Amino acid sequence: MTETDAIVTLITLFEREGYARIEPPVLQPADVFIDLSGEDIRRRMFVTQDASGAELCLRPEYTIPVCLHHLHRHGAQPSGYSYGGPVFRMRPGESGEFLQAGLESIGRKDVSAVDAEILALALDGLKQFGGPAPVVKLGDMGLLHALIDALGIAPAAKRRVIRAIVSGQGLASLAEPDAPGAQEHAGLLAAIEGQAPQAAKAFVEDILSIAGIARVGGRSAGEIAERFLARAANRTGLPDDARQVLERYLTIAGDPDQAAHAVRTLAKDSALDLDAALSLFEARTGFMAARGLDVSSFSFAATFARNLDYYTGFIFEVQDPRRGDGKPVVGGGRYDHLLEHLGADAPIPAVGCSFWLDRIVGRP
Structure with missing residues (x-):
C-alpha cells in the first residue's frame, strides 16, 4: 500500500464516523505557528515572503489551518474534520516533505467522551494496516x-x-534565583519572563535600538535578544x-x-x-x-x-513496536485554548490527532 492509498483508507474510515474531509491551503501565515506552537517550530519551517514582506510558510502541520477554517465557517458550532496531504517540516534524517492524515473534533463539550473517541479512531485507523498491537x-x-x-x-x-x-x-534544569549571576540584568529579565517569545524578543530589540546598539561582540541585536530570552527562561521562583x-x-x-x-x-x-x-x-x-x-x-x-x-489536556502517542527509533506513528491531544488564541471570543473545546504515513506505510 502506498502513502496515497493509506490516506484514502483513513479518510474513508473517518468520513464514515462523521469527520468531513477538508484541505486547507499549503501556504499559511508563519507568525501564527510561531506564536502558538513555540519558537522551536521556526527552525523547522520552510519560510518565504509575499510581495508586501509578510512571512508565509509551507504548512508544517494541519491542526492550526483546520482551526482557522473552522473559525471562518462555523465559529463555536461543533464540527468534525478529517484531512490528508503533504506537510513540510525540516526533520533530521527524514524528508522535509511528507504526507500526514488525521482528524480534529472541534466544539464538542463532552470532553472525556470525545477524547476516548479520538484515541479509538486512531487505533482503528492503524488496524487498517495490520501489524502487532501498538x-x-x-x-x-x-x-x-x-x-x-x-x-x-x-x-x-x-x-x-x-x-x-x-x-x-x-x-x-531550572536555575535557582540566588545562583551565581542570577541577579545580573534582573530588571530586564523580569520584564520579559512569561511573555510570548516573539513579543519578548521585540521588546529586547527595541531596548537595544533605543540605546543605539546594533552589534556587541559580533552578535546582532536579534542574537542578543535570543540570549536574554534564554536567560529569562532559566529563572525560577x-x-x-x-x-x-x-x-x-x-x-x-x-x-x-x-x-x-x-x-x-x-x-x-x-x-x-x-x-x-x-x-x-x-x-x-x-x-x-x-x-x-x-x-x-x-x-x-x-x-x-x-x-x-x-x-x-489529554495527550497521546502511538508507537509501532517494530520500529527501533521510538518515533510515534500517531500523536495528538486536546487543545481547548487554541481557537481562542486564533480569534474566537471564548475557549472552544477541541481535540485531534495526526498519522505519520511515511512511518506507517514506509516502516523500516
Whole structure:
C-alpha cells in the first residue's frame, strides 16, 4: 500500500464516523505557528515572503489551518474534520516533505467522551494496516496545569516549569534565583519572563535600538535578544515544598487506573484539590473501556508531554513496536485554548490527532 492509498483508507474510515474531509491551503501565515506552537517550530519551517514582506510558510502541520477554517465557517458550532496531504517540516534524517492524515473534533463539550473517541479512531485507523498491537503512551497536561495552579506557583514560574518538562530536561534544569549571576540584568529579565517569545524578543530589540546598539561582540541585536530570552527562561521562583510535590508527581507512571490512584494519593498527602482534573481523567478512562479499548495495556507517564505549546489536556502517542527509533506513528491531544488564541471570543473545546504515513506505510 502506498502513502496515497493509506490516506484514502483513513479518510474513508473517518468520513464514515462523521469527520468531513477538508484541505486547507499549503501556504499559511508563519507568525501564527510561531506564536502558538513555540519558537522551536521556526527552525523547522520552510519560510518565504509575499510581495508586501509578510512571512508565509509551507504548512508544517494541519491542526492550526483546520482551526482557522473552522473559525471562518462555523465559529463555536461543533464540527468534525478529517484531512490528508503533504506537510513540510525540516526533520533530521527524514524528508522535509511528507504526507500526514488525521482528524480534529472541534466544539464538542463532552470532553472525556470525545477524547476516548479520538484515541479509538486512531487505533482503528492503524488496524487498517495490520501489524502487532501498538504501544500507547498517555499523558495529561490538564493534570499538570491543575497541580501547578493548586500549588500557587506564579504564572511566569509556571511557564518555565512546563517548558522544562515538555523539553524533557525536568526540574533540575531550572536555575535557582540566588545562583551565581542570577541577579545580573534582573530588571530586564523580569520584564520579559512569561511573555510570548516573539513579543519578548521585540521588546529586547527595541531596548537595544533605543540605546543605539546594533552589534556587541559580533552578535546582532536579534542574537542578543535570543540570549536574554534564554536567560529569562532559566529563572525560577519555585519554592522547595512545591518542587518536592512536582518531583513526586513526575515519578508517577503506570496504566491509567494506577496513575489516577497515585495522583489522588499525592493530592491527599499534599492537601491539594485536584478533584476536577482527576474526574475528567477517570471519566476518560471509563469511556475508553466502554469502547472496548484495553486500558490496562496503555502506559501513562506524568513526564510525558508533547512538544507543542497549545496542548492543554489529554495527550497521546502511538508507537509501532517494530520500529527501533521510538518515533510515534500517531500523536495528538486536546487543545481547548487554541481557537481562542486564533480569534474566537471564548475557549472552544477541541481535540485531534495526526498519522505519520511515511512511518506507517514506509516502516523500516
